[in-house]
Amino acid sequence: MSLADRVRYPDFLQRVMSADEAAALIPAGANVGMSGFTGAGYPKAVPLALAARIENEHAQGHPFRISVWTGASTAPELDGALAKVNGIEMRLPFQSDPICRNKINSGEMQFSDMHLSHVAQHAWFGFLGHLDVAVVEVAGVLPDGRLIPSTAVGNNKTWLDLADKVILEVNTQVPEKMDGMHDIYYGTAVPPHRKPIPMTHPHERIGEPYLHVDPAKVVAVVHTQQGDRDTRFAAPDAVSQKIASYIIDFLQFEVKQGRLPAHLLPLQSGVGNVANAVLAGLLDSPFEQLTGYTEVLQDGMLDLLRAGKMVSASATAISLSKTALADFTENIDFYRERILLRPQEISNHPELVRRLGIIAMNAMIEADIYGNVNSTHIMGSGMMNGIGGSGDFARNAYLSFFVTPSVAKDGAISCIVPMASHVDHTEHDVQIIVTEQGLADLRGLSPTQRAQRIIDQCAHPDFRPALHDYVARAKKGASGQHTPHLLDEALSWHSRYVKTGSMKLG
Numbered sequence: 001m002s003l004a005d006r007v008r009y010p011d012f013l014q015r016v017m018s019a020d021e022a023a024a025l026i027p028a029g030a031n032v033g034m035s036g037f038t039g040a041g042y043p044k045a046v047p048l049a050l051a052a053r054i055e056n057e058h059a060q061g062h063p064f065r066i067s068v069w070t071g072a073s074t075a076p077e078l079d080g081a082l083a084k085v086n087g088i089e090m091r092l093p094f095q096s097d098p099i100c101r102n103k104i105n106s107g108e109m110q111f112s113d114m115h116l117s118h119v120a121q122h123a124w125f126g127f128l129g130h131l132d133v134a135v136v137e138v139a140g141v142l143p144d145g146r147l148i149p150s151t152a153v154g155n156n157k158t159w160l161d162l163a164d165k166v167i168l169e170v171n172t173q174v175p176e177k178m179d180g181m182h183d184i185y186y187g188t189a190v191p192p193h194r195k196p197i198p199m200t201h202p203h204e205r206i207g208e209p210y211l212h213v214d215p216a217k218v219v220a221v222v223h224t225q226q227g228d229r230d231t232r233f234a235a236p237d238a239v240s241q242k243i244a245s246y247i248i249d250f251l252q253f254e255v256k257q258g259r260l261p262a263h264l265l266p267l268q269s270g271v272g273n274v275a276n277a278v279l280a281g282l283l284d285s286p287f288e289q290l291t292g293y294t295e296v297l298q299d300g301m302l303d304l305l306r307a308g309k310m311v312s313a314s315a316t317a318i319s320l321s322k323t324a325l326a327d328f329t330e331n332i333d334f335y336r337e338r339i340l341l342r343p344q345e346i347s348n349h350p351e352l353v354r355r356l357g358i359i360a361m362n363a364m365i366e367a368d369i370y371g372n373v374n375s376t377h378i379m380g381s382g383m384m385n386g387i388g389g390s391g392d393f394a395r396n397a398y399l400s401f402f403v404t405p406s407v408a409k410d411g412a413i414s415c416i417v418p419m420a421s422h423v424d425h426t427e428h429d430v431q432i433i434v435t436e437q438g439l440a441d442l443r444g445l446s447p448t449q450r451a452q453r454i455i456d457q458c459a460h461p462d463f464r465p466a467l468h469d470y471v472a473r474a475k476k477g478a479s480g481q482h483t484p485h486l487l488d489e490a491l492s493w494h495s496r497y498v499k500t501g502s503m504k505l506g
Helices: 019-023 046-059 076-084 098-105 116-125 156-162 238-256 273-283 299-307 322-330 332-336 350-356 390-394 447-458 464-477 492-500
Strands: 031-034 066-069 088-092 133-141 147-149 165-171 218-224 267-269 290-293 310-315 339-341 359-363 366-368 399-403 432-435 438-441
Touching (some): 019 046, 046 076, 066 076, 076 088, 116 156, 238 273, 238 438, 267 273, 273 299, 299 310, 299 322, 359 390, 390 399
Parallel strands (some): 066 088, 133 165, 267 359, 359 399
Antiparallel strands (some): 432 438
C-alpha cells in the first residue's frame, strides 16, 4: 500500500521525508514524547535514525542526549537503540529494555517510575517540564487531518496536544481495518474544571475514533512498514497453572457467596506469562459473558474473545505474539466489534476502575509477611521495569490480586520475606496474594493475622519454618506488637542473598 493511500490530507504529503531528515529536527536536550505501550504502536524508524545521529555527534565530541517520555515500554528499536548510544538523559514512565535497565541501575540514565494513569495529567500540570517534540506512530491520516491511531494509544493524545513539533510515522503495515477500533476521549481537564467521566460500562464509547493534531505543528511525515515487537509468551507451566487454578476457584467461591455476579466484574490482567495462564484458565472455567477492562490486550484475552467466553475488551494497546497477531489481522472485523483502544489516562483511570468494580490481577517480585508488595526492585535497589499500571488498579479495584511463584533463582530466593526490600503497594492496597502454594485472602485481617495466613498459604515449605520463627521472636522482642518486626533482622534475608547467593540459612 502506498503512503498516499493512508495519508489523505494533502498538506502532509508535502512534509514526507526520510527518518534521518526527521531525526535531524530533534535538538539535543529536548523532551521527546514518543508513542508506544508495551511493545505496541511505537515509532520504528525515527528513533533508530536518531540513535545513529547521537552516536555520530558523540564521536565528534558533541554531547547529545534527550529525555524520552512514552506510554509504557517500547522495543529495541526505541529504548534499546537510544540507550545503547547513551542518548537518554531521563526516561519515564516505564521501561523493560535490558540495555535501558542496565543504564538505570549503573546510574548512567535517570528514570522516573510513575503510575501510568498519572503521566498525562502530570504533563498537563507542567510537573514534567516542557514537551518539545512528539514522535507518534499512526495508521493513517483522514482528509480533514485527523489521525487514525495505531496498535497503541497510550499518551499520544497528550503528546500531540502539548508538543511544539510533531513527527508522524505512518505505518502502512498496521491493518487498515483498525480504523474505528479506538475511543479517544477529549473530556479530561485540569482542576478545578474537571467533570465526571461519563462511562458506566467497560465497552461504552465516550469519545471518537480519531486523534487530533494541529496541522501547523506537523514538521515531518515518515513512512514505515514494520510490525510491532513480537511479544512471546511461554506456554503455561505447572506453577502458573496452579496459581491460575487458585484464582478461578476463589472467584467461583465469591460468586457462591453472592459477592460477585455470575458473569464476574470486568477483568484487568497485568503483562506476563502468569497473567496469560490465568486468562487461559478462564477458557475452561464455567464463567461466561466476561468483560475486560485492562491496559494491554494479550493473547489470553484474545483467546477468550474468540471462544465467546468474553464479550468485549477495553485496553490502551494490543500486544500479541505472531500467531495471535495473524489471527487478529485475519479476523479483524470480528475483533473490531469487541475491542476498544483508549488513552491510558482512561484505561487506567482510578475513577473508572472503582466505578466499574475491576478485578485486578498483577504480578509482583516479592511480598512481605504483612502484605506489603514490591513490584519493581531487585534486592531493594535495582530497578526491574517499573510500577506500570498495577497501582492504578490495585488501590481502586473491587478485588486486588498479586501473584508470583513462591521462590526464584532455583529456590535460592523466597518471594515471601519478613520485610519487603522496597514497597510499591502497601498492605492497604493488597487484598489477595497467590503463589503456587496457595491463596491468602487478607481482607479484614489484622497484620499478625495476615502474617499467619501469608506464611501458611503462600510461602514455600523450605522457607515457612524460618518465617514462623521470625514472627514468633518478633512477638517477643519488638517494641510494638501491632506489626512486630525485628529491625536488625528484617532485611537480613536480602543481605544474606547478596553475600552468599541464597536466602537460606546455612
